[in-house]
Amino acid sequence: MSRLAPLFGFLLLVALFGFGIWWNTRHDQHEIVSPLINKPAPAFVLPRLDDPTRTVSKADLLGKPYFLNVFASWCIECVHEHPELMGPMKQLGLPLVGFNYKDDPQAATAWLGEHGNPFDAIxxxxxxxxxxxxxxxxxxxxxxxxxxxxxxYKRIGPITPDVIESEIKPALAALAKESP
Structure with a gap:
């Protein structure tokens, strides 16, 4: 029996490893449930990227639904997402507010100059x-x-055509049903 113990130990590790791989392939890592869903967005007052002497607050945005998109010039996935923001997301008809995150304002402004600015405010x-x-x-x-x-709704990761069709449009439809 003692000669088979290493073999059983190895088989147990292989089974655990296999289960871990199976589990990760069954669950989208972008589906981290936000505790903010169906709760008030946090209050904020932040400077505008284009004019730091002016601010935008949560209160300024009330009255109409909007998308808030977190981006940065250092973000590689933001480059991949950007064409969707420039076209299909704008076509959905809601304001798109840019949320420039932990970024140098000059770098962000240059990045937007290079890639285009889809945002109604930043x-x-x-x-x-x-x-x-x-x-x-x-x-x-x-x-x-x-x-x-x-x-x-909250999406972690880039917006893609599939995300627009399978997640964002249904979220907008649900929002439309709730509105009087």
């Missing part, structure tokens, strides 16, 4: 404090906030 969260309140893990992330300031 706030700068240089130190990341407001991002912490939103539960931002990293850029890109996108939130759908309703007219009353309630977070209805």
């Amino acid at each position: 706030v700068a969260d240089r130190d990341g404090r407001a991002g912490l309140d939103f539960g931002v893990y990293a850029a890109p992330e996108t939130f759908l906030v309703d007219a009353k300031g309630i977070v209805r």
Whole structure:
């Protein structure tokens, strides 16, 4: 029996490893449930990227649903996501608010100059404090906030055509059903 113990130990490790691989292939790592869903978006007052003497607050955005997109010039996935923001997301008809996260304003402005600016307004969260309140893990992330300031959807990772069809459009349809 003692001669078979290493073999049984090895087989147990292989089984655990196999289960771990199977588990990870069954669950989308982008599906981290946000505690903000169906709760008020955090209050914020942040400077505008294009004019730091002016601010945008949560209160300024109330009254109409909007998307809040977390991006940064240092974010590689933001480059991949950007064409979707420039076209299909704009076509959905909601304001798109840029949330520049832990970024140098000059680098962000240059990045937008190179890639285009899809945003209706851009706030700068240089130190990341407001991002912490939103539960931002990293850029890109996108939130759908309703007219009353309630977070209805959160996406961690880039927006893709599939995400627009399978997640964002259904979230917008659900939001439309809730509105009077």
